Amino acid sequence: MPKPDTAALIAADKTHLWHPFTAMREWCAPEHEPLVLAAGEGALLRDSLGREYIDGNSSIWTNIHGHNHPRINAAIRAQLDAVAHTSFLGFTNAPAIRLAAELVKLACPDVLTRVFFSDDGSTAIEAALKMAVQYFQLTGESRRARFAAFADAYHGDTLGAASLGGVRLFHERFSALHLPVERVASLAELDGIKDRGEIAAVVIEPLIQGAAGMRLWPRGMLAGLRAWCDANGALLICDEVMTGFGRTGTMFAFQQEGAAPDFLALAKGLTGGYLPLAATLTSEKIFEAFRGEPRERTTFFYGHSYAGNQLGCAAALASLEVFEEENVLAVLRQKIALLGELLAGLESLPNVREIRQCGFIAGIDLARAGGSPFDPAQQMGARVCAAARRHGLLTRPIRDTLVLMPPFCISDAQLRRAVDAIARSIGEAVS
Numbered sequence: 001m002p003k004p005d006t007a008a009l010i011a012a013d014k015t016h017l018w019h020p021f022t023a024m025r026e027w028c029a030p031e032h033e034p035l036v037l038a039a040g041e042g043a044l045l046r047d048s049l050g051r052e053y054i055d056g057n058s059s060i061w062t063n064i065h066g067h068n069h070p071r072i073n074a075a076i077r078a079q080l081d082a083v084a085h086t087s088f089l090g091f092t093n094a095p096a097i098r099l100a101a102e103l104v105k106l107a108c109p110d111v112l113t114r115v116f117f118s119d120d121g122s123t124a125i126e127a128a129l130k131m132a133v134q135y136f137q138l139t140g141e142s143r144r145a146r147f148a149a150f151a152d153a154y155h156g157d158t159l160g161a162a163s164l165g166g167v168r169l170f171h172e173r174f175s176a177l178h179l180p181v182e183r184v185a186s187l188a189e190l191d192g193i194k195d196r197g198e199i200a201a202v203v204i205e206p207l208i209q210g211a212a213g214m215r216l217w218p219r220g221m222l223a224g225l226r227a228w229c230d231a232n233g234a235l236l237i238c239d240e241v242m243t244g245f246g247r248t249g250t251m252f253a254f255q256q257e258g259a260a261p262d263f264l265a266l267a268k269g270l271t272g273g274y275l276p277l278a279a280t281l282t283s284e285k286i287f288e289a290f291r292g293e294p295r296e297r298t299t300f301f302y303g304h305s306y307a308g309n310q311l312g313c314a315a316a317l318a319s320l321e322v323f324e325e326e327n328v329l330a331v332l333r334q335k336i337a338l339l340g341e342l343l344a345g346l347e348s349l350p351n352v353r354e355i356r357q358c359g360f361i362a363g364i365d366l367a368r369a370g371g372s373p374f375d376p377a378q379q380m381g382a383r384v385c386a387a388a389r390r391h392g393l394l395t396r397p398i399r400d401t402l403v404l405m406p407p408f409c410i411s412d413a414q415l416r417r418a419v420d421a422i423a424r425s426i427g428e429a430v431s
């Protein structure tokens, strides 16, 4: 039984809270003991009872350099002593200005020159969608007001972003309320869209689809999509909310195919996983269309209260400095290779059907020995993750796909422990 204060917290949680993406009947059941996370250090998390865990999915894909990083902590503290937040409507601030300049420098300075700040991945996408539609209205192509998105895509949960989503379980219920979106499974299917001249933008998670179950696109897909958009007059939105900031081995995934998008959506790892902050980068060509005289009403009437938040921008700047100071991408190359070797050791397990790796992201598909899928009612992915928790590893499955994508600062020994925990947990959960 948890200690009294932890027990009281859990009781209050079950009385008052509603958790995201969570089956609340199971959560509130007396036998379910939620972890009350209380501290973190590097790739490790500690719960209120002092038990230690490896943060196997970087706190849902957000953390980059580990928890409690002295550099990022100090930056936030220093900013806090000045001011925590001031409005970005009609005012500006130094951390936001500096961060915008850094993001432009890192992403694609020849093309992506403008930065629009918001709060979350979903809002970064919403901003791109509205910018795309308004851009075509302002440039005399207002018939372009639909979007194309891919099967199994995930771009967030606000209604506009959810319209682009292709994960049935999440999005189908609200489909009557969605924006007009053409759903395609592949690059080739884009050619089959009727009235292609009505497509404002195509949106993609480059290199790897996250919530789809860590599914990889074929190499060259993104470059092909860039060419398709150019040939068909549509804009390209790269959703790098998960892939951004080194996750795939390069600072941004699109850089691996030399295909700069018209909009780049960034969030999760932007602050190193510390604070909610998002950015939508776009080109001078798009931006210019919005610069008319006041009477032309070209202004982009969109924004969130916490746009350009100083604490978030200070954390993000510090996170980018850590990339430099600790030579993070070079060190990460070795870790990516080690992850690959360790994953290869799981291939022989009878209940592992396929393993996919993209940079420092791994998806491990579970199946019955022989290869047929488990009955979804068995919730095998969740059962394996529950077992992993007992072995000191926290992660969350996507149906029967296990996800391993720890903070980049994870030590080799910790990474071995994480993969070992997965192997043992699969064995225990299946038997």
Ligand SMILES: *Cc1c(COP(=O)(O)O)cnc(C)c1O
Residues within 6 Å of the ligand: 061, 119, 120, 121, 122, 123, 154, 155, 156, 157, 205, 210, 211, 239, 240, 241, 242, 243, 267, 268
């Ligand atoms: C998480 C995610 C989002 C949504 O971001 P939020 O910050 O949760 O709104 C959008 N796109 C991708 C690819 C994501 O992984």
